[in-house]
Structure formats: structure tokens, C-alpha cells
Amino acid sequence: MRIYLDNSATSWPKPEAVYEAVDHYQRDIGASAGRGAYQSAQQAQRIVTETRAACARFFGVTDHNQVIFTHNGTAALNLAIHGVLRKGDHVVTTVCEHNSVLRPLQMQIDQNEVEVTYVDCDPAGYVDPAAVTDALEPxxxxxxxxxxxxxxxxxxxxxxxxxxxxxxxxxxxxxxAQTAGCVPIDVTVEEIDLLACGGHKGLLGPLGTGLLCIRPGLENQICPTQQGGTGTDSLSESQPEQLPDKYEAGNLNQHALAGLGAAIHFLEQQPATWHQSLQLRTRQLLEGLATIPGVTTYGPTADQPRVGVVSCSVEGYDPQEFAAALDASCGIECRAGLHCAPRMHTALGTANTGGTIRFSPGWSTTAAEIDTTLEAIAALAAVPVH
Ligand SMILES: Cc1ncc(COP(=O)(O)O)c(C=O)c1O
Incomplete structure (x- = not known):
């Protein structure tokens, strides 16, 4: 038996259409997009363009060339942070960030005289917008x-x-990273300048995909962080200025992008009520955990604005030990530790106790799987090892 509850690391399983699209690209197309005039290369280019257009549609981006493909969410965040910051700039961020934000910022602090203010969150994990206002500098x-x-x-x-x-x-x-595909996002309506995410979590695409949506016009303020061949303007030894080539040097992960396109089509075909099932699983998990002696949960209640990422600790267990025991006894796969978010764990008071045990159900997680998980947690929690 395998119960996969680590969808916030990467989603599994993928919809069948995603496997089929990757397989079709690998077996039947296989060519490099944007480089050749022969038919399979043209077909490859069409697939990449279709995926780009699907992502643009999905996030309310008006011009699909403003969607830049990367190899994961981390690469998209690095492009945004290193591309936009100049020597001596100030940045406001929060204690809730992942190392994929914290570490590029640290490099800017170390090498570019950038200053960073880290805004706190409340015990449920929410940042007060007024605190962001207070942190701003000229x-x-x-x-x-x-x-x-x-x-x-x-x-x-x-x-x-x-x-x-x-x-x-x-x-x-x-x-x-944790909302794309799980929470509706419209960058135009919400006036988001830069939106970064992986394509392999809630978007249900394959690993090795990510994207950065850039507000039209902002590309003039973002330096490319790598340079190389684009299959366009090849006489010039400078990186092309037009999008997406400005930021997409070298071959893309094209078979995975074919899969991402299929994943977005799958998401677009789901009814508006589709996300409710994940919310129900999250509620079931939170309510179940609350009844188990020795278990402490962290973060928002089921009724507060949240995604399906649930953290807890169990008395008498190191988080890693507990996660390993769940896997060994019942094939329940979850993630324990600091989850690459050290400041968040400091805020929760769990940084020096090994972090938390994190469960993240996905689109195909069933109520029966959550019941089995809760039973397994209760059984282990009843016999603490320390
Ligand atoms: C909040 C957050 N930001 C960034 C990332 C990095 O994403 P990727 O694994 O696609 O590089 C993750 C991955 O877990 C994340 O949870």
C-alpha cells in the first residue's frame, strides 16, 4: 500500500493525460523546439507555444510571451530576484518564505549591498499588510x-x-509554489508584477518545469541571469531583447512542458467545485488530528484561508522518526523536518525540535486514505518512543 501525502513537494499521481503527453513527445516528436524547419521541430514548437498560451490563460496573463519557462519554481524565483535587484536596493519579505526566496536574497545581501527586512507573521501564519507598510523604505x-x-x-x-x-x-x-493550481490566481486583476511557481506541484505537470509571469513592460527592469542560444537573432552575440527569448537560453524541458500543457487542460476542464474535495480532505485531516492525544497541529484552522498543507508534531517522537515509522508501518508518505523554511519554523517554535511532520493531500487523495492515515497516527502516538 502507498498513501502519498507529499503533494506540496511535488504532486503524484499526475492525470493520465500528462503521462500520455510526455510519452507522445518523447517517442513521436523528440525534436528541439524553435531550432529546425522540419516538421517534427515545428510540431515541438507548437506544443511549447500551446503550453505557454495555456499557462498565460490560466494566470490571466494577457500576452503569452510574458510567461517564461524555467526548470522549477526555484529558478523562476532566482530569475526574478537577481534580475530585478540593483546594488543598494531594499527588499521587504517575510518569515514565511522558502529558502528559494531567502537564499537568493542572502546572496544579494552578501554580494550586492542589498538590505532585507523580514516581516513577522501571527501564530496562524498570516502576515499583517500594515506590517508590510511599516517595513517599507524609500x-x-x-x-x-x-x-x-x-x-x-x-x-x-x-x-x-x-x-x-x-x-x-x-x-x-x-x-x-503552493497555490498555483490550487487557488485561482489572476495576475492582471491582483496586480502581481512577478508570479513564480513550479509546474509540478498543484499545476500537476511533470518535475523539471517552472515558470515566471512578468507584467508587460517590467522586462525592461529585469536582467537575464543566463545567456545562450535561442535559435533566433543568431548573428548577435548579445542576448535577444524580445520575450521569451531574453530569459530562455538553451533548450527547454520540452517533453515535460508537453506534460504541463496537458495538465493545464486537465485543470481547465474540472468543474468550479473541484477544489472542494481537497478542502474537505484538509478539514478531515485537521479535525482528525485534533482528536488524537499527544498531537499538536500548527497554523490556520480549516475555516481560515489556507491550502492543504498540514503540519503537526507528536509527543514522544522526533518528526523524522515519526514520518519514517508511518512509512514503514503503513506506506504513508509525508515529509518531516524544516521544509526549507527555517524562519517559519523559528516563528512556530519548532526550529530546534526537528521541525514538524507535514501532510499534504492532493487532487486524488480519498477520504478513506485520510482515515487510514489518522488511524496510523493515533496508533503510533499511543506508544511514544522517547
Ligand atoms: C513556498 C515554496 N517556494 C519555492 C519552492 C521551490 O519550488 P521548486 O521545488 O519547484 O523549485 C517550494 C518547493 O517546495 C515551495 O514550497
Whole structure:
């Protein structure tokens, strides 16, 4: 038996159409997109363009060339952060961030005299927009914020924080790793300048995909972080200025992008009520955990704005030991530790106790699987090892 509850790391399983699209690309197309005039290369280019258009549609991006493909969410965040910041800039970010935001910022602090203010969150994981206002400086160029915590699931009031950033003439970068595909996002309506995410979590595409949506016009403010062949303007030894080539040097992960296109089509075909099933599983998990002696849960209740990322600790267990025991006894796969979010764990008080045990159900998780998980947690919690 295998119960996969680590969808916030990467989603599994994928919809059948995703496997089929990857397989079709690998077996029947196989050519490099944008490089050749022969038929399979043209077909490859069509598939990449269709996926780009699907992503643009999905996130409310008006011109699909403003969607830049990367190899994961981390690469998209690095492009945004290193591309936008200049020597001596100030950045406002939060304690809820993943290392994919914290570490590029640390490099900017170390090498580019950038200053960063880390805004706190409340015990449920929410950032107060007023605290973002208070953190602004005259030289704040960027407000970088995660849409939802990858430790406890709290969804931040992004539209309000975007408004605050813009009033201060700063850009807003939203790390949508945990919300893309799980929460509706419209970058135009919500006035998000830069939206970064992987394609392999809630978007249900394959690993090795990610994207950065850039507000039209903002590309003039973002330096490319790598240079190379694009199959266009090849006489010039400078990186082309037009999008997406400015930021897409070298071959893309095209078979995976074929899969991402199929995943977006799958998501678009689902009824508006589709997300309710994940919300129900999350509620079931939270309510079940609350009844188990020795279990402490962290973060928002089921009724607060949240995604399906649930963290807890169990008395008498190190989180890693507990996760390993769940896998060994029942094939339940979850993730324990710090989840690459050290400041979030410091805020929760779990940084020095090995972090938390994190469960993240996905689109295909059933109520029976959550029941089995809760029974297994209760059985282990009844016999603490320390
Ligand atoms: C909040 C957050 N940001 C960024 C990332 C990095 O995403 P990727 O694994 O696609 O590089 C993750 C991955 O878990 C995440 O949870």
C-alpha cells in the first residue's frame, strides 16, 4: 500500500493525460523546439507555444510571451530576484518564505549591498499588510512574499500587499509554489508584477518545469541571469531583447512542458467545485488530528484561508522518526523536518525540535486514505518512543 501525502513537494499521481503527453513527445516528436524547419521541430514548437498560451490563460496573463519557462519554481524565483535587484536596493519579505526566496536574497545581501527586512507573521501564519507598510523604505524595490506557506498553508492577502507595494513604487514578487493550481490566481486583476511557481506541484505537470509571469513592460527592469542560444537573432552575440527569448537560453524541458500543457487542460476542464474535495480532505485531516492525544497541529484552522498543507508534531517522537515509522508501518508518505523554511519554523517554535511532520493531500487523495492515515497516527502516538 502507498498513501502519498507529499503533494506540496511535488504532486503524484499526475492525470493520465500528462503521462500520455510526455510519452507522445518523447517517442513521436523528440525534436528541439524553435531550432529546425522540419516538421517534427515545428510540431515541438507548437506544443511549447500551446503550453505557454495555456499557462498565460490560466494566470490571466494577457500576452503569452510574458510567461517564461524555467526548470522549477526555484529558478523562476532566482530569475526574478537577481534580475530585478540593483546594488543598494531594499527588499521587504517575510518569515514565511522558502529558502528559494531567502537564499537568493542572502546572496544579494552578501554580494550586492542589498538590505532585507523580514516581516513577522501571527501564530496562524498570516502576515499583517500594515506590517508590510511599516517595513517599507524609500529605496524598497521589491516586496517578495509567498502566497501560501509550505509549512502550515496560510494564504496571504496578496492583492492588498500588491497595492501597498505599488503605492511605494516597489514591485511585488509572489511565490505561488503552493497555490498555483490550487487557488485561482489572476495576475492582471491582483496586480502581481512577478508570479513564480513550479509546474509540478498543484499545476500537476511533470518535475523539471517552472515558470515566471512578468507584467508587460517590467522586462525592461529585469536582467537575464543566463545567456545562450535561442535559435533566433543568431548573428548577435548579445542576448535577444524580445520575450521569451531574453530569459530562455538553451533548450527547454520540452517533453515535460508537453506534460504541463496537458495538465493545464486537465485543470481547465474540472468543474468550479473541484477544489472542494481537497478542502474537505484538509478539514478531515485537521479535525482528525485534533482528536488524537499527544498531537499538536500548527497554523490556520480549516475555516481560515489556507491550502492543504498540514503540519503537526507528536509527543514522544522526533518528526523524522515519526514520518519514517508511518512509512514503514503503513506506506504513508509525508515529509518531516524544516521544509526549507527555517524562519517559519523559528516563528512556530519548532526550529530546534526537528521541525514538524507535514501532510499534504492532493487532487486524488480519498477520504478513506485520510482515515487510514489518522488511524496510523493515533496508533503510533499511543506508544511514544522517547
Ligand atoms: C513556498 C515554496 N517556494 C519555492 C519552492 C521551490 O519550488 P521548486 O521545488 O519547484 O523549485 C517550494 C518547493 O517546495 C515551495 O514550497
Amino acid at each position: 529605496n524598497t524595490r521589491l516586496v517578495a512574499i509567498t502566497h501560501a506557506s509550505n509549512v502550515i498553508g496560510a494564504i496571504q492577502p496578496i492583492a492588498e500587499i500588491a497595492r501597498i507595494a505599488h503605492e511605494a513604487s516597489a514591485f511585488i514578487l509572489v511565490d505561488a
